Amino acid sequence: MLTLDDHIAARVRRADYIHWRHQVESVGGCAKPIRLTGTHRLEHKSTGAPIYHAEGDVFVACGNRRESVCPTCADRYAADAFHLIRAGLAGGSKGIPTSVTDKPRAFVTLTAPSFGAVHNVRTSRRGRSMPCTGCGQYHHPANPIIGTPVDPHTYDYVGAVLWQAHAGQLWARFTQRLRRELAKAAGIRVREVGEYLRLSYGKVAEYQRRGLVHFHAVIRLDGPDGPADPTPGWATLDVLDAAIRAAAASVTITTHRPDGQALDLAWGEQVDIRRVNPTTVQRVEGPDGSISEAALAGYVAKYATKGTGKSEAADRPIRSQEDIDYLDVSDHHRRIIQTAWDLGSLDNYADLNLRRWAHMLGFRGHFLTKSRRYSVTFGQLRAARRTWRLATNLAAAELDPNDVLVINDWRFDGVGYTNEAERELAAAIATRIRQHRALKHRKDNDHAQAA
Numbered sequence: 001m002l003t004l005d006d007h008i009a010a011r012v013r014r015a016d017y018i019h020w021r022h023q024v025e026s027v028g029g030c031a032k033p034i035r036l037t038g039t040h041r042l043e044h045k046s047t048g049a050p051i052y053h054a055e056g057d058v059f060v061a062c063g064n065r066r067e068s069v070c071p072t073c074a075d076r077y078a079a080d081a082f083h084l085i086r087a088g089l090a091g092g093s094k095g096i097p098t099s100v101t102d103k104p105r106a107f108v109t110l111t112a113p114s115f116g117a118v119h120n121v122r123t124s125r126r127g128r129s130m131p132c133t134g135c136g137q138y139h140h141p142a143n144p145i146i147g148t149p150v151d152p153h154t155y156d157y158v159g160a161v162l163w164q165a166h167a168g169q170l171w172a173r174f175t176q177r178l179r180r181e182l183a184k185a186a187g188i189r190v191r192e193v194g195e196y197l198r199l200s201y202g203k204v205a206e207y208q209r210r211g212l213v214h215f216h217a218v219i220r221l222d223g224p225d226g227p228a229d230p231t232p233g234w235a236t237l238d239v240l241d242a243a244i245r246a247a248a249a250s251v252t253i254t255t256h257r258p259d260g261q262a263l264d265l266a267w268g269e270q271v272d273i274r275r276v277n278p279t280t281v282q283r284v285e286g287p288d289g290s291i292s293e294a295a296l297a298g299y300v301a302k303y304a305t306k307g308t309g310k311s312e313a314a315d316r317p318i319r320s321q322e323d324i325d326y327l328d329v330s331d332h333h334r335r336i337i338q339t340a341w342d343l344g345s346l347d348n349y350a351d352l353n354l355r356r357w358a359h360m361l362g363f364r365g366h367f368l369t370k371s372r373r374y375s376v377t378f379g380q381l382r383a384a385r386r387t388w389r390l391a392t393n394l395a396a397a398e399l400d401p402n403d404v405l406v407i408n409d410w411r412f413d414g415v416g417y418t419n420e421a422e423r424e425l426a427a428a429i430a431t432r433i434r435q436h437r438a439l440k441h442r443k444d445n446d447h448a449q450a451a
Contacts, residue, residue, distance in 0.1 A: 004420060004421065004424065007419065007420065007421035008421045008425060010421070011419075011421045011422060011425060012425070020422075021425075021429065023058065023059045024059065024425070024426050024429050025429060025433070026058075026059060027059045027060065027061040027072070028061065028072040028073075028075075028076070028430065028433050029072050029426050029427065029429040029430025029431070029432075029433050029434075030059065030061040030062055030070055030072050030073055030426075030430070031062070031064075031069065031070040031071070031072065031073075031416075031430070032062045032064070032069070032070060032415055032416040032417075033059035033060060033061060033062060033415075033416070033417075034059070034060040034061075034062060034412070034414075035057060035058075035412075035413040035414045035415065035416075036057060036058050036060060036410040036411065036412060036413055037056070037057040037058075037410065037411055037413045038055070038057075038408070038409045038410040038411050039053070039054065039055045039407075039408070039409045039410075040052075040053075040054045040055075040058075040407075040408055040409075041053045041054075041406075041407040041408075042399075042404055042405070042406060042407075043404070043407065044403055044404065044405070045402075045403050045404065045405045046403055051399065051404065057413060058410070061073050061076070062415070063076075063077075065077040065367065066315060068315055071430060071434065072430050072433070072434065075434065075437070078301040078302065079301070080378055080381045081300060081301040081368055082297045082298060082300070082301040083297075083376070083381060084368075084370065084375055084376055084377070084378065084381065085202050085218060085296070085297040085300045085301070085375070086293065086294070086297035087375040088100065088200065088202055088218060088220065088227075088370070088374045089101075089105065089218060089276060089293040089296060089297060090293045091227065094375060094376035094380075095376065096227050096375050096376070097227060097228050099227070099228065099230075100220065100222075100227050101293075103220055103221055103222060103231050104220070104221045104231060104235060104236060104237040104239070104240045105218065105219065105220045105221075105237075105275070105276040106218075106219050106237065106240055106241060106244065106273050106274065106275060106276065107216070107217070107218055107219075107273070107274045107275075107276055107291055107296055108215075108216070108217045108218075108219055108244055108271070108272070108273050108274075109214060109215070109216050109270075109271070109272040110171075110174070110214060110215045110217070110248055110267050110268075110271060111208075111214040111267065111268035111270045111271075112160075112163055112164075112167075112208070112212035112213065112214060112267075112268050113163070113266060113267065113268040113269070114268065115155060115156035115157070115159050115160040115163070115212075116149050116150070116151065116154055116155035116156055117133070117134040117149065117150040117151070118134060118146075118147055118148060118149055118150060118155075118210050119132050119134050119135060119139060119143075119145045119146055119147065119148055119149075119150060120132050120133060120134065120139070120146060120147075121139050121140075121141050121143075121146055134150035135150055144330060146209050147208065147209030147210040147211070147332070148210070148330065148331075148332040149332060152331070152332065152335065157335055157336060157339040158257055158339060158343065159257075159263060160211070160212060160336065160339075161336060161339045161340045161343060161354070161361070161362040162255055162257075162263060162265065162343070162349075162362075163212070163265050164213065164361060164362035164363045165340075165349075165352045165354060165357070165362045165363070165364055166253050166255065166265050167205070167213055167215075167363060167364075167365060168364060168365035168366075169253055170251060170253060170265065170266070170267065171203070171215060171365075173251045173252075173253065174247055174248060174251050174267070175199060175201070177246075177247035177250055177251050178199060178219075178243055178244060178247040179193050179199055180247070181242075181243035181244075181246045181247050182197070182199070182221075182235065182239070182240075182243050185234070185239045185242070185243060186232075186234050186235070194224060196224060196232050196235075197221050197222060197223060197224060197231060197232055197235050198221075198222040198223065198224055198225070198226060198229075198371075198373060199219070199221065199222075199371065200219075200220045200221075200222050200226075200227065200370075200371045200373050200374040201217050201218060201219045201220065201370065201371050201374060202217065202218045202300070202368070202369075202370040202371075202374045202375065203215050203216065203217035203218070203368070203369055203370070204216050204217075204300050204303045204368045205303075205363065205365060205366075205367050205368075206303040207361070207363075210332075211332065211333055211336050211361050212361075213363050214268075216300060216303055218276070218296065218300070218374075219240065219244065220374065221235045221240055222373065226373040227373060227374075227375075237275060241273055244271070244273055245271060245273070248267050248271045249267075251266060251267060252264050252265065252266045253265045253266075258343070258346060258348070274291050275291075276291060276293060276296060277291065277292055277293075300368075303367075314327055314329070314337070314359035315359070316359060317356060317358075317359050318337065318341060318355065318358040318359050321341070324337055324341060324358075333361065336361045336362070337358050337359065337361065339362075340354045340355070340357065340358040340361065340362040341354070341355055341358045344356075344358065352364070390406065
């Protein structure tokens with residue numbers, strides 16, 4: 001009987017292996033590439049004369065942002081997220097002026113409220129371990145019990161799922177209320193706020209180990225016309241800090257439990273606000289607790305590619321009860337998924353579409369969002385990358401990009417690799433590419449620090 005190593009060796013010996021390997025390398029070793037077949041042509045725009053014609057198949061990266069699904073595409077998403085957030089923090093690129101560093105900016109974390117005591121890890125200010133507030137025992141940070149209920153029978157799973165399903169609406173209410181608080185501080189009417197300033201932000205959702213999201217957001221106060229417009233003098237960082245705290249404390253959404261009992265949804269009591277320090281370059285934190293622009297952008301990029309946690313939820317939508325029964329997850333996360341699935345069958349929650357989002361523990365929002373004028377968009381970053389790649393390839397062929405028409409005719413041929421041997425080979429290629437990229441990144445950082 002042939003082993004996996006035998007199949008891998010056979011795949012490497014095939015005549016088309018070099019072509020296949022180049023395809024895999026072109027998508028960075030994507031775990032589940034989209035396979036296309038068709039034709040690719042280049043023509044002169046001015047004359048219509050043919051330049052190049054090829055038929056065959058190509059790979060297109062899956063584009064999944066989750067590291068647990070596709071590490072390669074998650075790396076690319078994280079890099080784009082870094083540039084998107086960094087552009088809004090430091091400016092100087094992507095059409096954002098460097099003057100944004102002079103504007104009031106804060107890094108805000110909004111959390112979910114408690115739905116029951118959970119096991120936790122605590123440390124004192126001196127770094128000493130402290131007992132869990134739920135059970136009084138000491139837990140190792142890697143203990144899977146962290147984040148799970150002390151008493152699963154009294155934990156409010158219904159409330160947790162409904163809060164999660166409304167988290168996006170809570171954020172929208174928060175930004176609306178924040179504008180009200182800023183208007184109050186300035187002594188103007190709410191509808192006049194837009195005449196004085198613009199609220200710009202970039203935010204990312206991250207799952208806590210208890211299975212609920214919290215939001216990390218960079219909030220910036222611009223002038224009315226955006227980042228290039230001066231912020232009014234009264235809109236100081238202290239004003240922004242106070243407005244954030246007041247808005248977070250006052251926002252509520254009222255829904256109902258299955259039995260009709262009213263349920264008020266709000267943010268948790270823990271609201272963390274940290275100032276963004278442009279001079280804290282290498283250090284993650286300044287002496288005053290501020291955070292550097294580079295470190296902050298890196299944090300957000302990391303949050304954006306995280307899933308619901310290691311082996312704690314599903315990477316694909318739940319289609320049936322059988323899917324839930326056979327999930328390899330903790331009992332706590334299974335109960336969250338089960339609760340979302342059960343609530344999704346009730347007419348009162350039809351608009352929440354909970355069964356569709358059960359694998360996300362009921363969270364229905366986007367993981368990274370931004371206001372319109374905060375910075376560049378993901379679409380613009382991808383378009384710029386495609387344009388650069390095409391221009392580079394045409395220049396290598398000594399062709400004028402302004403006089404070349406690209407005509408593609410591709411048809412869908414499938415998703416992923418055709419067998420286990422190809423998956424193993426692609427994973428090895430992906431590992432090599434990621435290691436090479438990480439080494440280059442470290443060298444570039446070392447050179448930058450030395451300079």
